[in-house]
Amino acid sequence: MxxxxxxxxxxxxxxxxxxxxxxxxxxxxxxxxxxxxxxxxxxxxxxxxxxxxxxxxxxxxxxxxxxxxxxxxxxxxxxxxxxxxxxxxxxxxxxxxxxxxxxxxxxxxxxxxxxxxxxxxxxxxxxxxxxxxxxxASKAARSVLIAEGKPLIDFGLRRAHGAEAGLLAARASYLAGFSGTATVLAGMAYGIPLYGTMAHSFVQAHRDEAIAFEHFARAQPDNVVLLIDTYDTEAAAQKVVTLAPSLKAKGITVKGVRLDSGNLADHARKVRRILDEGSLPHAQILASGNLDEYRLKELILGRAPIDSFAVGTAMTTSADxxxxxxxxxxxxxxxxxxxxxxxxxxxxxxxxxxxxxxxxxxxxxxxxxxxxxxxxxxxxxxxxxxxxxxxxxxxxxxxxxxxxxxxxxxxxxxxxxxxxxxxxxxxxxxxxxxxxxxxxxxxx
Known part of the structure; x- marks a missing residue:
């Protein structure tokens, strides 16, 4: 049944x-x-x-x-x-x-x-x-209005109120204007574009953060977006810069980095500077972590150098x-x-x-x-x-x-x-x- x-x-x-x-x-x-x-x-x-x-x-x-x-x-x-x-x-x-x-x-x-x-x-x-x-969809549309064209990604399945809720939330947020979802089944069921990076556990499973980045890049050469806030965010950004030339020699480009904790605006500014000075101006910054339309408004009005946002729990549960x-x-x-x-x-x-x-x-x-x-x-x-x-x-x-x-x-x-x-x-x-x-x- x-x-x-x-x-x-x-x-x-x-x-x-x-x-x-x-x-x-x-x-x-x-x-x-x-x-x-x-x-x-x-x-x-x-x-x-x-x-x-x-x-x-x-x-x-x-x-x-x-x-x-x-x-x-x-x-x-x-x-x-x-x-x-x-x-x-x-x-x-x-x-x-x-x-x-x-x-x-x-x-x-x-x-x-x-x-x-x-x-x-x-x-x-x-x-x-x-x-x-x-x-x-109504809550997602509010984030779309505030984002002013910046890509938004649904990251909410893990805290949705059940499997059907998570799947339908991916659909509802996408039709409201989100760029895609991390929910794989939504990609299969509805043709919604899929986005994803890595978890902190992937970094923790390695003895060295830089090696974790390299292993992920080799496994996903067309989707190198690296999570850099497991330990020291700015130090990890510098490791990405150091690793990028050897990856480029193998035909692998660092597409971006993801920030998931702390003062996102402050970290984004520091990381943007590190990436730019390290010859990675093309690398984008994706922010996640307890975001909703109100936090998006603060970050966008504050001109934080964030290129895209992953919105999860607050949207998928319509928390407010x-x-x-x-x-x-x-x-x-x-x-x-x-x-x-x-x-x-x-x-x-x-x-x-x-x-x-x-x-x-x-x-x-x-x-x-x-x-x-x-x-x-x-x-x-x-x-x-x-x-x-x-x-x-x-x-x-x-x-x-x-x-x-x-x-x-x-x-x-x-x-x-x-x-x-x-x-x-x-x-x-x-x-x-x-x-x-x-x-x-x-x-x-």
């Missing part, structure tokens, strides 16, 4: 509700939409990510015989529900914002229309996939904002608009579309959330991606998603591109949607 594709990767109440729906013959089409209620602190925008994995999950949806047997043994579920689950396949429609779309609170980024038990069962895994990658206040809510059932009115968690009813208005300079001016049948001005953000359980187009290339993110970041108003919390972007609710909400309210 592959846990990541199992239909049982869900909450118990999805199955208990499905049984009640099935027993009461509540099988009419239901409309669920996923949105974020509010931005995390110090965030000004979000980047939609994870749709590809959602569509894969929907395409492969089924309950295996082993899972059916286990469900039967629990004694919780009726024979009728088990027969229903035995033939379960996703037969519905999906509309969504394309991956890489920048969005804001109260804007649906995904809509699923399917028979009620089916649409309900999907909630947990759909939220799980979209919440995580959107969270990571490790979750999103997202929701997957019923907006219509059997043609009847539905609305949740819970205090602080009210929803807008019915099927919706989001329109984005752009100014004369091409920048975003405001968004409008309205009913699906209201043709408003601007660019509609939700697009059809599945009909009757079938995908409408092949998977987009990650390179295309990266370009979408890059373009949309340039279209953001300048105040929203900073790390500090800015005045919220304007998301308007149409009069048609407000009228629909009032109509629904009067019916209860």
């Amino acid at each position: 592959n846990p990541s594709t199992s239909a049982l990767l869900t909450d118990l109440y999805q199955l208990t509700m499905a049984q009640a729906y099935h027993e009461q013959h509540m099988l009419e089409p239901a409309v669920f939409e996923l949105f974020v209620r509010k931005l995390p602190p110090h965030r000004n925008f979000l980047v939609a990510a994870g749709l590809e994995q959602v569509l894969d999950f929907l395409s492969e949806l089924q309950v295996t015989q082993a899972e059916l047997a286990w469900l039967s043994r629990t004694g919780r579920f009726s024979p009728g529900l088990l027969r229903y689950l035995e033939t379960l396949r996703f037969t519905g429609d999906v509309d969504a914002m394309p991956e890489g779309t920048i969005f804001f609170p109260h804007e649906p980024i995904l809509r699923i229309v399917a028979p009620l038990p089916q649409a309900q069962l999907l909630e947990t895994r759909v939220m799980n996939l979209l919440n995580f990658q959107t969270m990571i 904002a490790p979750s999103l206040d997202c929701a997957y809510k019923l907006q219509e059932y059997a043609g009847r608009p539905c609305r949740k009115r819970s205090e602080g968690k009210a929803t807008w009813p019915g099927r919706k579309q989001v329109y984005r208005r752009y100014g004369h300079d091409g920048g975003c001016e405001h968004d409008l959330v309205t009913t699906l049948d209201d043709r408003a001005e601007g660019a509609p953000l939700l697009e059809p991606v599945m009909r009757t359980g079938r995908r409408l187009a092949p998977s987009p290339a990650l390179a295309d998603i990266r370009r979408r993110v890059a373009t949309q970041l340039t279209q953001l108003p300048a105040p929203l591109r900073i790390l500090e919390e800015a005045r919220p972007y304007e998301v308007r609710i149409s009069s048609q949607l407000e009228d629909l909400a009032r109509t629904v309210d009067r019916s209860h």
Whole structure:
């Protein structure tokens, strides 16, 4: 069994509700939409990510015989529900914002229309996939904005919250603008460029640091990036300079060095001087070690001579904002608009579309959330991606998603591109949607 594709990767109440729906013959089409209620602190925008994995999950949806047997043994579920689950396949429609779309609170980024038990069962895994990658892509985009074109590399797998999280974080950060990842499987699975150097253990395993550098260079002649802070950073930089001529004689070029500890700005300046004076001006400096967008900002504003950055734990776990206040809510059932009115968690009813208005300079001016049948001005953000359980187009290339993110970041108003919390972007609710909400309210 592959846990990541199992239909049982869900909450118990999805199955208990499905049984009640099935027993009461509540099988009419239901409309669920996923949105974020509010931005995390110090965030000004979000980047939609994870749709590809959602569509894969929907395409492969089924309950295996082993899972059916286990469900039967629990004694919780009726024979009728088990027969229903035995033939379960996703037969519905999906509309969504394309991956890489920048969005804001109260804007649906995904809509699923399917028979009620089916649409309900999907909630947990759909939220799980979209919440995580959107969270990571949104944080990664902040580092991309701050880095101002300098390469960023994902180094976060070892501290990710599980294997799938590490793999999907590599994907989400790459589509947000990172240059690559150290996660090898992400290279195989997604075609993401791979980057890597050496660990301190490699240096420690040798009696002499210079010999460690030489052995690594011979083993990886096309990727000689040497970790120089195991003992004395500046002394190690001098050893690199001393070693470089003999390596060059063998046709091996030192591409760069990596700094992973201490005062990175101070070490970078000293190491840059040593490399330049040692005839290695081409050798680049890669910095790593507890970096996030705030540390990047300090290093870049301080003009530290660092050419690229490896970002790990803080990005892969989205340490300062490790979750999103997202929701997957019923907006219509059997043609009847539905609305949740819970205090602080009210929803807008019915099927919706989001329109984005752009100014004369091409920048975003405001968004409008309205009913699906209201043709408003601007660019509609939700697009059809599945009909009757079938995908409408092949998977987009990650390179295309990266370009979408890059373009949309340039279209953001300048105040929203900073790390500090800015005045919220304007998301308007149409009069048609407000009228629909009032109509629904009067019916209860």
